[in-house]
Amino acid sequence: MKIFIDGDASPVKQDVVEIATNHQVEVVIVTSVDHFTTKEYPANVSVVYVDKGQDMADFRIVSLIQKCDILVTQDYGLASLVLAKARVIHHSAWEYTTDNIDLLLAQRYHGGQLRKAGHRTKGPKPYTDEQRYSFRRILTKVLNEQLAIKAD
Structure with a gap:
């Protein structure tokens, strides 16, 4: 079991690394070469760089992810591809x-249509400490559930 991070715009990379390291789980950060870093990560973390281009990281994640892995992403389309x-x-x-992916994809499509027609839509609000705490809690919960399945 691994945790994959759609890394181009993820505000929680360090949180995932910390939690995964504490649970002795591998992390794979998939990101564009545009986001190359010399940052040092623990031994359980690898970074996969992909060429520039729309959805290149998504395609790589889809090809690498396995049953029982966990993905952290804000991309509804990518989520729909690996949800199975x-x-x-x-x-x-x-x-x-x-239960929620169809509605999320429909909302994304509707927002895209509005933007295409020249309407402005709101972007995401700044990431808060409360959101970070909640994210850490849900990742820990899901990780423990997946580890329990793996142990069976």
């Missing part, structure tokens, strides 16, 4: 499910 084999968590501390 992995648990998927948004950094705003909620989990993508088969």
Whole structure:
């Protein structure tokens, strides 16, 4: 079992690394070469760089992710592609499910249509300490559930 991070715009990379390290779980950060870093990570963390281009990180994640893995992403489309084999968590501390993904994709489509028509839509609000705490709590919960499944 691994935790994958859609790393281009994730505000929770360090939180995931810390929690995974405490649980002795591997982390794979997938990000564009545009976000290359010399940052040192613990031994359980690897960084996969992909070429520039729309959805390149998404395609790599889809090809790498396995059953029982966990993905952290804010990308609804990517979430929908891996939901059948992995648990998927948004950094705003909620989990993508088969019950909510269709509505999320419809909202994304509607927002895109509004922007295409020239309407302005609101962007995300700044990430708060409360959201970070909630994210850490849900990631720990999901990770413990996945570890329990793996142990069986």
